[in-house]
Amino acid sequence: MNSDEVRSRFLKFFQNKGHKIIPPASLIPGDPTVLFTTAGMQQFKSYYTNPASADKDFSGRNIATAQKCIRTGDIDKVGDTTHLTFFEMLGNFSFGGYGRKEAIIYAHEFITKELGLEISHVTFYKGEGVVPRDEESKDIWAGLGVGDIRADGSDVFWGPTGDSGPCGPTTEIYCKNAEGQDVEIWNIVFNEYFCEGSREKLDKGEVKLKKLEVMGVDTGMGFERLLATVQKKKSVYETDVFNGEQIKEERIVADHIKASLFIISDGVAPSNTGRGYILRRLIRRAVRFSKQPLTRQIEKVKKIYEGVYELDDKGEIEKEESKFRRTLKHGLKEFEKGADPFTLFTTYGFPIELTLELAKEKGKKIDLEDFNRKMAEHQKLSKTSFAGMFKGGLANHNEKTIQLHTAHHLLLAGLQAMVDKNIKQRGSNITEERLRMDFLCDHKLYDEEKKKVEDWVNDKIKMGLNIVRRELLLAEAEKIGAEMEFGAKYPEIVSVYFIEPSPQSSPEGRGGNSPISIEFCGGPHVKNTSELGHFKIQKEEAVAQGIRRIKAILI
Numbered sequence: 001m002n003s004d005e006v007r008s009r010f011l012k013f014f015q016n017k018g019h020k021i022i023p024p025a026s027l028i029p030g031d032p033t034v035l036f037t038t039a040g041m042q043q044f045k046s047y048y049t050n051p052a053s054a055d056k057d058f059s060g061r062n063i064a065t066a067q068k069c070i071r072t073g074d075i076d077k078v079g080d081t082t083h084l085t086f087f088e089m090l091g092n093f094s095f096g097g098y099g100r101k102e103a104i105i106y107a108h109e110f111i112t113k114e115l116g117l118e119i120s121h122v123t124f125y126k127g128e129g130v131v132p133r134d135e136e137s138k139d140i141w142a143g144l145g146v147g148d149i150r151a152d153g154s155d156v157f158w159g160p161t162g163d164s165g166p167c168g169p170t171t172e173i174y175c176k177n178a179e180g181q182d183v184e185i186w187n188i189v190f191n192e193y194f195c196e197g198s199r200e201k202l203d204k205g206e207v208k209l210k211k212l213e214v215m216g217v218d219t220g221m222g223f224e225r226l227l228a229t230v231q232k233k234k235s236v237y238e239t240d241v242f243n244g245e246q247i248k249e250e251r252i253v254a255d256h257i258k259a260s261l262f263i264i265s266d267g268v269a270p271s272n273t274g275r276g277y278i279l280r281r282l283i284r285r286a287v288r289f290s291k292q293p294l295t296r297q298i299e300k301v302k303k304i305y306e307g308v309y310e311l312d313d314k315g316e317i318e319k320e321e322s323k324f325r326r327t328l329k330h331g332l333k334e335f336e337k338g339a340d341p342f343t344l345f346t347t348y349g350f351p352i353e354l355t356l357e358l359a360k361e362k363g364k365k366i367d368l369e370d371f372n373r374k375m376a377e378h379q380k381l382s383k384t385s386f387a388g389m390f391k392g393g394l395a396n397h398n399e400k401t402i403q404l405h406t407a408h409h410l411l412l413a414g415l416q417a418m419v420d421k422n423i424k425q426r427g428s429n430i431t432e433e434r435l436r437m438d439f440l441c442d443h444k445l446y447d448e449e450k451k452k453v454e455d456w457v458n459d460k461i462k463m464g465l466n467i468v469r470r471e472l473l474l475a476e477a478e479k480i481g482a483e484m485e486f487g488a489k490y491p492e493i494v495s496v497y498f499i500e501p502s503p504q505s506s507p508e509g510r511g512g513n514s515p516i517s518i519e520f521c522g523g524p525h526v527k528n529t530s531e532l533g534h535f536k537i538q539k540e541e542a543v544a545q546g547i548r549r550i551k552a553i554l555i
């Protein structure tokens with residue numbers, strides 16, 4: 001039985017039992033308190049407290065789904081035989097339509113008759129506090145001839161997901177895997193209670209349970225684990241939703257790329273916050289474990305789900321991959337040398353979790369508190385640095401001013417390269433029409449000098465050099481000689497713009513293959529100097545003793 005068949009048999013089975021089949025919800029839940037869809041019941045949370053609305057929305061109380069899910073809580077276990085960050089969950093749900101008896105009888109029939117599997121043991125809730133021991137479930141199982149029935153504690157009490165929600169005792173079904181071990185196949189939750197707080201608060205005894213008006217049923221069957229059992233495979237990677245990955249690293253890549261493809265297909269892009277950050281972490285972790293470019297893996301995943309899910313990563317995975325591969329090697333070297341996690345994050349793009357993982361592998365200690373403190377400062381700065389850029393009211397970041405701003409950086413580097421390496425900036429002003437720079441210089445520029453500076457800048461424009469923003473500690477930025485405005489006060493963490501050298505160039509002034517320009521700056525800038533057009537100095541004059549002013553334009 002292949003994956004498509006198992007999935008459709010499940011849905012057909014419940015359809016025949018009077019359930020409406022509902023399409024899977026997006027991985028991005030409507031519930032803002034949860035980052036991703038982590039369980040089949042999530043899109044149906046509100047029906048447990050308002051069951052009458054199910055009649056309206058589904059013309060009935062009973063439904064079933066095959067739901068795509070993301071769970072990253074066990075990300076460090078991915079690579080063993082069962083843990084995944086992306087998985088599908090088969091589930092049947094009832095909002096007052098039926099209770100324990102039907103739920104257990106359906107599950108038993110599906111597992112033993114439809115799939116022909118043997119149930120090795122089941123569990124039931126032993127009771128605690130206001131929730132009584134689940135004798136009813138125990139008796140139903142016994143009536144079905146299941147011999148091994150075990151009482152269990154908080155592991156068989158489920159929910160709530162997010163900040164609050166329905167929850168209740170569960171009964172779990174275990175079957176033997178190909179190695180002869182018991183694996184949990186199906187979790188059947190009886191949503192009899194509503195919890196006003198999170199699971200964490202419930203476990204600490206900080207919140208109480210309220211009995212729901214009608215009992216709900218919420219079941220979840222991990223699809224990949226089920227497949228491994230049905231197909232008698234030793235790991236989920238040997239089923240037909242993977243490609244037989246054996247080595248841990250290959251398995252991590254296969255899992256993470258699958259998760260990333262699904263997340264992007266539901267509209268998330270890599271970023272430094274929230275869902276985008278988790279996505280970034282998955283891709284970067286895959287890059288770390290993959291010696292090959294990720295393209296082939298992306299294609300393999302698409303092929304597995306052809307005709308079932310529409311997957312399109314819109315080039316995002318490869319974009320993220322190329323960004324991270326550029327810094328990964330250097331970052332790893334810096335890590336070996338003892339670089340702190342904040343620098344690894346801001347300069348080399350290492351998510352903190354990756355640094356922690358590396359530290360664990362190497363038996364090193366990480367000062368998380370220090371990292372968090374620096375991050376808090378960094379975030380404060382990121383918010384203000386953009387606004388801080390055009391001092392003196394130039395608030396309009398349109399295309400022209402952004403181009404002139406980059407030209408401004410090139411001009412300073414050009415003056416240092418062609419006139420005097422000690423030239424320092426004393427002030428700047430940019431409008432849509434022109435840039436203006438004041439700088440320390442002991443003489444009026446000769447015509448040849450102006451011409452040389454112009455040519456130098458235009459040469460760099462023609463070279464098509466990339467402009468890159470990095471956030472560095474003030475001390476580090478000073479150490480690498482970043483240009484700062486004379487007399488200006490800078491925070492502990494600063495935003496620095498680099499105009500990168502072209503691979504063929506040996507730029508004058510800074511020599512070798514080092515950046516053409518490094519300046520403290522809040523941005524924004526163009527991405528590449530080729531976007532600038534032609535640079536022309538319009539005027540050079542004195543503003544004060546030892547201070548000169550240049551006005552220049554781009555045409």
Ligand code: SER
Binds near residue numbers: 041091158
């Ligand atoms: N909500 C339960 C789970 O996620 C059953 O679907 O396991």
